[in-house]
Amino acid sequence: MKHFDFPLDQFLSELETAVNIDSGTSDLEGCWKAARFYMERMTAAGLQAEIYPYGEENRPMVLGVTPGAPLPRFHTDAAEKTNPAMDCRPYDFLLVGHLDTVFPAGTVLARPFRLGESSPEDNLAGNGGGRVYGPGTVDMKAGALLMIYIAQYMADNYPEIKLCLVLDSDEETGSMESAPYMVDLGNQSRCAFVFEGGRKKDQFVNQRKGCNKYEIRIHGVASHAGTAPWDGASAIVELGRWITALDKLKNYGRRTTVNIGLISGGTAFNVVPDLATAKMEVRFTDEKEIVRVERALRRLQENPKVEGTHAEVICLASTAPLRLNPATENLMIQMKEYSPQYLDKIQAMQDLGLLTGPAWPADFVSAGGLSDANRLAPCGIPIIDGCGPGGGNPHSPDEFLSVDTVLKRFAYFTGFLPWISGYRAG
Numbered sequence: 001m002k003h004f005d006f007p008l009d010q011f012l013s014e015l016e017t018a019v020n021i022d023s024g025t026s027d028l029e030g031c032w033k034a035a036r037f038y039m040e041r042m043t044a045a046g047l048q049a050e051i052y053p054y055g056e057e058n059r060p061m062v063l064g065v066t067p068g069a070p071l072p073r074f075h076t077d078a079a080e081k082t083n084p085a086m087d088c089r090p091y092d093f094l095l096v097g098h099l100d101t102v103f104p105a106g107t108v109l110a111r112p113f114r115l116g117e118s119s120p121e122d123n124l125a126g127n128g129g130g131r132v133y134g135p136g137t138v139d140m141k142a143g144a145l146l147m148i149y150i151a152q153y154m155a156d157n158y159p160e161i162k163l164c165l166v167l168d169s170d171e172e173t174g175s176m177e178s179a180p181y182m183v184d185l186g187n188q189s190r191c192a193f194v195f196e197g198g199r200k201k202d203q204f205v206n207q208r209k210g211c212n213k214y215e216i217r218i219h220g221v222a223s224h225a226g227t228a229p230w231d232g233a234s235a236i237v238e239l240g241r242w243i244t245a246l247d248k249l250k251n252y253g254r255r256t257t258v259n260i261g262l263i264s265g266g267t268a269f270n271v272v273p274d275l276a277t278a279k280m281e282v283r284f285t286d287e288k289e290i291v292r293v294e295r296a297l298r299r300l301q302e303n304p305k306v307e308g309t310h311a312e313v314i315c316l317a318s319t320a321p322l323r324l325n326p327a328t329e330n331l332m333i334q335m336k337e338y339s340p341q342y343l344d345k346i347q348a349m350q351d352l353g354l355l356t357g358p359a360w361p362a363d364f365v366s367a368g369g370l371s372d373a374n375r376l377a378p379c380g381i382p383i384i385d386g387c388g389p390g391g392g393n394p395h396s397p398d399e400f401l402s403v404d405t406v407l408k409r410f411a412y413f414t415g416f417l418p419w420i421s422g423y424r425a426g
């Protein structure tokens, strides 16, 4: 397979199969079905592949390696956990994706894989590449499939470069159970590319916010609201005060967002409520912001204004941001340096009539949403996200993939991975 003769028809037909398997995170049977599809596809591509069950529910994680590379070994024992020198790591490149979607079972029946026309907003001016609609097209069934095509190309042409592919199945609910495995894989790799959908103008993602989730439980004292309100202590009134105070903690200048997304409390009109709860998420780029938020939470907790109430603050989840480290900055420089060669390839494809849309040099943006890149961040290796084909409207019924971005990303990575590995003519 050459860069130019990417088998687009085959790719789209396999993508149709993948998209038409419901694989919402909570649809475990669907996730296993999708996992088997990807594993078989990896095997057909000449990779060594397996499904590794993980977590309490035996979720499927698909693992694949190029010939000659060992399948990953997980270090469940903390004492066994290692962070080996870069030269001793079995994988040059870790390609990361997820096979789950946000859509429940039955979605495929209602709106299966469907081809549609391109729109000028797709950055596709003049391109007949078209769109693919369907649940999980851009987030991220196309990216997961493209990882396999890239690995096959590398195995066929550069067998000495070792790749490991991983697809987990709980990314859309925060990768709570796959996170330790991701870290373990990151520690066995020199570099990671996450194949979430590419951004506008084919930009890659180099930073993501972190996210902490809190539950606040205010306990008060119940009493009859008509005959003895003075005996009660309203948890709802106290929570109201917390909500306005917490909302003031957002700071868009520092890229910190605060959202109280759920509240509940009380039992009846005539009862002073003895319980009120709120759920809040805080997204941040700078860890100091979390210190600031937690200080404010403590201040509120230590100084109740409604006498007789007290508060519990529970941190439900804490995800570190994906931040730029020197290793990632160095990788970005190389990705930019490779751009002229990439654009030459695109020009050649345009000359052959395979692509007519525009292409851009490698560029990077930061994103507000989380991904498995956040889980890999503690490894300290260079990580670039948004490496998959692009499209729009993820997590919505209008989700689509821009077909030409499949060709562009394939061209980019099948050129860049050899180039950065020293095959400069790549």
Ligand SMILES: [Zn+2]
Binding pocket: 098, 139, 140, 171, 196, 371
């Ligand atoms: Zn995703």
